[in-house]
Amino acid sequence: MTAYDDLMAHERQTRALGQIAGRLAWDQETVMPDGAAPQRAEESEALEHVLHARRTDPRVGNWLDEIDETALDEVGRANLRHIRRRFERTSRVPVKLAGEIARVTSSAQRVWAEARAASDFTAFAPVLAKVVALKRDEAAALADGGDTYDALLDDYEPGATGAELQAMFDALRPRLVALRDRVMGAAHQPAPLKGTFDEKAQMKLARALARSFGYDMRHGRLDKAVHPFSSGSGLDVRITTRTNPDDPFNCTYSTIHETGHACYEQNIDPDYLLTPLGEGVSMGVHESQSRLYENQIGRSRAFTGWLFDRYRAAFGDLSAPDAEAFWGAANRVHPGFIRTESDEIQYNLHIMLRFDLERRMIAGDLAMDDLEEAWNSRFAADFGVEVDNPANGVLQDVHWSVGLFGYFPTYALGNVYAGCLMQALARATPDLEARLVRGEVASVTAWLAANVQRPGGLHEPKDLIERACGTPPSEAPLLDYLDAKFAEVYRL
Amino acid sequence: MTAYDDLMAHERQTRALGQIAGRLAWDQETVMPDGAAPQRAEESEALEHVLHARRTDPRVGNWLDEIDETALDEVGRANLRHIRRRFERTSRVPVKLAGEIARVTSSAQRVWAEARAASDFTAFAPVLAKVVALKRDEAAALADGGDTYDALLDDYEPGATGAELQAMFDALRPRLVALRDRVMGAAHQPAPLKGTFDEKAQMKLARALARSFGYDMRHGRLDKAVHPFSSGSGLDVRITTRTNPDDPFNCTYSTIHETGHACYEQNIDPDYLLTPLGEGVSMGVHESQSRLYENQIGRSRAFTGWLFDRYRAAFGDLSAPDAEAFWGAANRVHPGFIRTESDEIQYNLHIMLRFDLERRMIAGDLAMDDLEEAWNSRFAADFGVEVDNPANGVLQDVHWSVGLFGYFPTYALGNVYAGCLMQALARATPDLEARLVRGEVASVTAWLAANVQRPGGLHEPKDLIERACGTPPSEAPLLDYLDAKFAEVYRL
Structure with a gap:
């Protein structure tokens, strides 16, 4: 066995244990009995402790030093790049701190769920304050004198920086706001879908949709x-969704979105199983898949025409009289509190709000006592609506409760990447629209599998997008797509 | 921190990881996608590797050496006894072997399930041969020159030996066979319950029964x-059951049985959480709880009278015209292939068959090529019926596929202990029958919780039974109970 083989054998076991941690998280969100939470917190902490010890095992450092990189092929070099980055990051975080983060976030997630159900931010604030304090400690350890927010961000989007994202948001913001204002003031306003929609039928349709996009239930x-x-x-690779009897789009588009994430994971080269290349390369690229499936495909005129018939088969007559009205309903730009229910134009504004608040929290410039008010005033300024209760505001997302700081902006980056990829996909598939009209989305997955999904972690995120598109990523395709689409939907 | 504190902190994390392994096994049996099996095998192996390393960590040996046992209280000494026994056992098994057992049994269980579905022993034999070979290696390592079967048995029933169990079976066998023959030849033969029973209604009743016995769904x-x-x-503490549209007793009594196991775990002193005392002390004691709930209580004349009304509410009119006939149906002694569907008299004969075969397998005296035939001829001799297909014979139980050798006899030991405990429980609860007639089984759980369940692993198994009953365990109460009960059921 060479040092590389030893390192990879060690890594493989670590990744198998990491998969177990993921399965535990799934269990906690879907099937775990409520009263098990305190014990689960200890279990998660114990596993996190093991993972941390393996990731910071001094032997990993020795192997990394010993390996002759020039003797490795492209796959070997990519494996090494991932392992080295992880090792250097993880070694900086003390074992005790990593364990405490696992333990506190495990309970915090449950406290958050209860607080959200009760719409009571004060029930969540103390534990969130603990999470923020721990994440600031972690960020300081990781940054080693550099920017603390960038240090957290790097975990989700290797190579990205807060400054770069700020520039991206600065470029997106004026065109998105202008488009939103034109759309909101348009004479033609698509009607929302009204009615009560059987939740079992929603789940049945969700399963069928996931399968049609290529999600493998086996x-x-x-x-x-x-x-x-x-x-x-x-x-x-497991996915979850939710149902709301008044809003079947919530279930449908959440499902298509998660199907995008899941197809990415399922379509990675099987040779990379349980290696650093066997997972999606970054959250931004991951989100580009889910958002492209959800929006560019799932909310397209062509696909919603097909979906309209599925909806009538599942739910009977709809308030939307025809496919055109249904398409409008699926693309309504509307005032709303909830990020995940937002439209494509305002979605990125929701992200900017979170990005700014969490950067301030991590910088120590925003106290927990001020967070709810900061959220509400910023929301009113950006969206022109007063938040009515914290479940619709600062409590709406799970992310902060589980310690995901630096994660939100990758959603916006995913939208930008999705814009780029859709342009390339459309160019490569001249009959795409004809296929979508028939609900044939397999060719979308086939192109994405070949150009984005299959390589897993082989290339760096930006490089991967550039290889798939032929040009470096930019905001322009997304903004052009939104301008064109909403001009049609709103008859501007 | 003293050496004892260090040891217990280490132990607590190990037990938290052990709980995760249990959760993974639950996941595999209930919700895991079929195609995940090969990856799960690697995950389980990785976790088993971690557990084994922790259990054989040389620091554990050092702590055990350092601790001044005389300074500990009863709980401390009991903790130490468990940890020392585990440490000495686990240290004897090489890491590689332990990992391989975990990996092979994980796939073997799936192969077994498929082979059973296809009723094809040849599909299972090669992988079972591997399991047996690995378990023989493990047994040899554990026995260190002693009896290999005893070495495996000790994992499930500390202190028990094959010879002692053989003596117990020798005492049980003649009286059970004589009773079976009298019952089978009786003029009065209770009719089985006939009909088709809605499986959802079976599960609904199962949930209600589990709750009524005190199982805490939170x-x-x-x-x-x-x-x-x-x-x-x-x-x-999670339980599973199964449904069969033709046989609702299968679901009902499997559920009551597993509820007994689960109540035991749930009622252990919460101070013992994630310590060696925080789990049932042995499989025999565990089984005494499940069998007492299932048989002595669940199949009693008093309780089945109450259950009869629940059945009519759940399923409508029954083929049993009255509670008396229903009680008879729940206690029919019938030829049958399946251990878990067997009656109280013949159940222990099923165990004796497995006990003998597995002892021979572990001794190397029974080749895999001969196993199916050995099962079938022994079954014909003991039960007077030819096994019709392997799903009804050698493939019926999951145990061997997951490496549980030495586990079966603890079922019979549990029956013997249940006989002892029932005698004591009845003596302590003069109005027991009046309570059971009203379906009030909470007092049963209360007595068992106080006398058997709450102490967890504080006492040695036999000692625990003796403390609860006031006399050392013996086969006599079980045999007397069976003679009396079946004389009534069969009007002998």
């Missing part, structure tokens, strides 16, 4: 949870 | 699986 499953998510890699 | 859940089981300790 290596996955779809369940209900408070927050839709996708978890796991390789041969066990 | 710290557990009930799902369907191929093989009914209980898993987990402390705050997360």
Whole structure:
């Protein structure tokens, strides 16, 4: 065995244990008995402790030093790049701090769920304050004198920086606000879908949709949870969704979104199973898949025409009289509190709000006592509406409760990447629209699988997008797509 | 921190990880996608590797050497006894072997399930041969020159030996066979319950029954699986059951049985959470709880009278015209292939068959090529019926596939202990029958919780039974109970 083989054998076991941690998180959100929470917190902490010890094992450092990189092929070099980055990051965080973060976030997530149900931010604030304090400690350890927010961000989007994202948001913001204002003031306003929609029928349709996009149920499953998510890699990639009797689009588009994440994981080269290349390369690229499936495809005129018939088969007559009205309903730009229910134009404004608040929290410039008010005033300024209760405001997302700071901006980055990829996909598939009209989305997955999904972690995120598109990523395709689409939907 | 504190902190994390392993096993049997099996095998192996390393950590040996036992209280000494026994056992098994057992049994269980579904022993034999070979290696390592079967048995029933169990079976056998023959030849033969029983209604009743016996759903859940089981300790104790439209007793009594296991785990002193005392002390004692709930209580004339009304409410009119006939149906002694569907008299004969075969397998005296034939001829001799297909014979139980050798006899030991405990319980609860007639089984759980369940692993198994009963365990109460009960049921 060479040092490289030893390192990879060690890494493989670590990743197998990491998969177990993911499965535990899935369990906690879907099937775990409520009263098990305190014990689960200890279990998660124990596993996190093991993972941390393995990731910071001095032997990893020795192997990394010993390996002759020039003797490795492209895959070997990519593996090494991932392992080295992880090792250097993880070694900086003390074992005790890593364990405490695991323990506190495990309880915090449950406290958050209860606080959200009761719409009571004060019930959540103390534990969130603990999470923020721990994440600031972690960020300081990781940054080693550099920017603390960038240090956290790097975990989700290697190579990205807060400054770069700020520049991206600065470029997006004026055109998005202008488009939103034109759309809101338009004479033609699509009507929302009204009615009560059987929740079992929603789930049945969700399963059918996931399958039609290529999600493989032999290596996955779809369940209900408070927050839709996708978890796991390789041969066990599970997704969750939620249902709302008044809003079937919530279930449908959450499902299509998570299907995008899950297809990415399922379509990675099976040779990379349980190696650093066997997972999606970054959250931004991950989100580009889910958002492209959800929006560019799922909310397209062509696909919603097909979906309209599925909806009538599932729910009977709809308030939307025809496919055109249904398409409008699926693309309504509307005032609303909830990020995940937002439209494509305002979605990125929701992200900017979170990005700014969490950067301030991590910088220590925003006290917990001021967070709810900061959220509400910023929301009113950006969206022109007063937040009515914290469940619709600062309590709406699970992310901060589980310690995900630096994660939100990757959603916006995913939108930008999705814009780029859609342009390339459309160019490569001249009959795409004809296919979507028939609900044939397999060719979308086929192109994405070949150009984005299959390589897993082989390339760096930006490089991967550039290889797929032929040009470096930019905001322009997304903004052009939104301008064109909403001019049509709103008859501007 | 003293050496004892260090040891207990280490132990607590190990037990938290052990709970995760249990949760993974639950996941595999209930919700895991089929195609995930190969990856899960690697995950389980990785976790087993971690557990083994922790259990054989040389620091444990050092702490054990350092601790001044005389300074400890009863709880401390009991903790130490468990940890020392575990440490000495586990240290004897090479890491590689332990990992391989975990990996092979994980796949073997799936192969077994498929082979059973296809009723094809040849599909299972090669992988079972591997399991047996690995378990023989393990037994040899554990026995260190002593009896290999005893070495495996000790994992499930500390202190028990094959010879002692053989003596117990020798005492049970003649009286059980004589009773069976009298019953089979009786003029009065209770009719079985006939009809088709809605499976959803079976599960609904199963949930209600589990609750009525005191199973706490806030710290557990009930799902369907191929093989009914209980898993987990402390705050997360989950049970499974199965349904058969033709045989609602299967679901009902599997559920009551697993509820007995689960109540035991849930009622252990919460101070013992994630310590060696926080789990049932042995499989025999565990089984005494499940069998007492299932048989002595669940199949009693008093309780079945109450259950009869619940059945009519759940399923409508029954083929049994009255509670007396229903009681007879629940206690029919009938030729049958399946251990878990067997009656109280013949159940122990099923165990004796497995006990003998597995002792020979572990001794190397029974080749895999001869196993199916050995099972079938022994079955014909003991039960007077030819096994019609391997799903009804050698493939019926999951145990061997997951490496459980030495586990079966603890079922019979549990029956013997249940006989002792029932005698004591009846003596302590003069109005027991009046309570059971009203379905009030809470007092049963209360007595068992106080006398058997709450102490967890504080006492040695036999000692625990003796403390609860006031006399050392013996076969006599079980045999007397069976003679008396079946004389009534069969009007002998």
